[in-house]
Amino acid sequence: MSDHDGGDADPARVIDEHTDMTTLTDQEIMRLTESMGQEDVTSRPLISAPVPLSVIRDEYKNGSSTVLKKIDWLQANGWDQVWRARGDGDCFYRSFTIAYFLRILHSSEPQLQANLAFDAVQRALPAMQQVGFDPDLYEEFLEPLLVLLRGFDADTPTEWTLIQQLQDAERSNCIVVALRLVTSAYIRTHEDVFSPFLLSPTTFLPLTTDDFCRQEVEPCGKEADHAQIMALSEALHMGVRIAYLDRSEVQDINWVSFGPETEDPLTLLYRPGHYDVVTKDHLLA
Amino acid sequence: MSDARLRRVQKEIRDCAKDKTSNISIDMIDENPFHLIGAFPGPPDTPYEGGYYEVDIVIPDAYPFQPVKMKFITKVYHPNVSSASGAICLDILKDAWSPVLTLKSTLISLQSLLCEPVPNDPQDAEVAKHYLADRAGFNATAKHWAQAYAQAPASKVKATHGKPATDADMAGLAEENVVSFTDMGFPREKVISVLKKLNYRGNNVSNIHESTVLEELFK
Incomplete structure (x- = not known):
């Protein structure tokens, strides 16, 4: 086992309470976010009830003014609720899930939207079979997602019941796996589009489509990057917009769009190494 | 969580028993479905040909979201297997595990590991x-x-x-x-x-x- 020490390429400086927060690089912020996640990862809910954006702002109080300006821009434009996902490497998929259900819930016709979503999932199935996943296995992972979607027919859930359902570990993990498999199947069946972008997140060297999917998409706990986000949004035909809270100097904020242009795309909040969901408060809208 | 885990493991054991072509067996130790013994023949055209390899299998609580634990019971001379403990260095038993992998597909991967050692990522x-x-x-x-x-x-x-x-x-x-x-x-x-x-x-x-x-x- 001693042969596995990777060794850090760049010597990491010690970051403590004396460090000027404005000097943190994105990489350092990512490392801090990750280690934060590891410490209390199991004590945090898989997905939280919404917190006001000001809670996130407080975390950056002594931090980068660039990030603060972006948070203030979100606030000023009505993006005031953050649904936090646990920082365990599955945060993109969990964020996608809650955003997907919130979009249905707050649409003018929740039943119709739930049926459309159900259809979209069904349309992703042939690709999964085509790339050789065992239907017995992936159907088991898809079932909780489909049950929740079918649930809109009987009784429209509330934000509260949705959160409760998605905080159940087994259900939430099944949905994460289902979305990972949908993502993988889409990348594998669209190799020509994706292959130039399939790089190892640690070495930045190109990976084969099979290696990328086996190592970076299918296993739980592996962070999603642009390729995975693009693939999932295309596969389920659902636009995703991500607000980047990084330190790049831009007007307003960087919104990066993925997938098809859909009405009311899912809106995620990205901080280096982590995804949450950001929404406008629907009660006030 | 354990109900789904038990259902899945029992199904995997049944499916493996039904499949006569793979030559892979999975058996329970003491009626415990979460501690198993897998076995397969050494692959042809390798030094392991003709041998019969047994693997100790432990199903963790969070299976299939976490990888199954496997180690060789039979002593194997191989760069990715500890000659002392039978511990195995294989990516899918660690961070490349995915819930679509099964006990059978993992044992097949061990079989192919015997065919193709990865000496630059050794266990031994x-x-x-x-x-x-x-x-x-x-x-x-x-x-x-x-x-x-x-x-x-x-x-x-x-x-x-x-x-x-x-x-x-x-x-x-x-x-x-x-x-x-x-x-x-x-x-x-x-x-x-x-x-x-x-x-x-x-x-x-x-x-x-x-x-x-x-x-x-x-x-």
Whole structure:
């Protein structure tokens, strides 16, 4: 086992309470976010009830003014609720899930939207079979997602019941796996589009489509990057917009769009190494 | 969580028993569905051919979201398997595990690991050095181990001409190299352990000065 020490390429400086927060690089912020996640990862809910954006702002109080300006821009434009996902490497998929259900819930016709979503999932199935996943296995992972979607027919859930359902570990993990498999199947069946972008997140060297999917998409706990986000949004035909809270100097904020242009795309909040969901408060809208 | 886990494991055991073509078996120990023994034949055209390999399988609480734990019960001479503990270095048993993998597909991956060692990501560094320095010698030693521990028939091995493998054979060392140091009065066991550690094999022998070996032997 001693042969596995990777060794850090760049010597990491010690970051403590004396460090000027404005000097943190994105990489350092990512490392801090990750280690934060590891410490209390199991004590945090898989997905939280919404917190006001000001809670996130407080975390950056002594931090980068660039990030603060972006948070203030979100606030000023009505993006005031953050649904936090646990920082365990599955945060993109969990964020996608809650955003997907919130979009249905707050649409003018929740039943119709739930049926459309159900259809979209069904349309992703042939690709999964085509790339050789065992239907017995992936159907088991898809079932909780489909049950929740079918649930809109009987009784429209509330934000509260949705959160409760998605905080159940087994259900939430099944949905994460289902979305990972949908993502993988889409990348594998669209190799020509994706292959130039399939790089190892640690070495930045190109990976084969099979290696990328086996190592970076299918296993739980592996962070999603642009390729995975693009693939999932295309596969389920659902636009995703991500607000980047990084330190790049831009007007307003960087919104990066993925997938098809859909009405009311899912809106995620990205901080280096982590995804949450950001929404406008629907009660006030 | 455990209900789904139990259902899935029971189904996997049933499916594997139904599948007669893969030659892979999964059996319970003491009626406990979460502690199993898997077994498969050594792959053809490898030093492991003819051997029969048993694997200890533990299903963790968070299965299938977390990887199954596997280690060889049968001793194997292979760069990615600890020759002492049977621990296995394979990506899908660690961070490349995915919930669509099964006990059977994982055992098949172990089988293909026997076909294609990954010496630059070793579990057993000494064995990996042997593999890289002297492939023919490595193959012969792996065959000796297959006969001694995995019931591979001896007739398949030309090198021994039916003679039982010696302790030097089992360590992948040439008898004349071992004797050249035991003749100096060092205990045979000590000589074998030192030569193994120094990878005193094939072309590598000319790279290792006698004084280096003696230094180790005097430690």
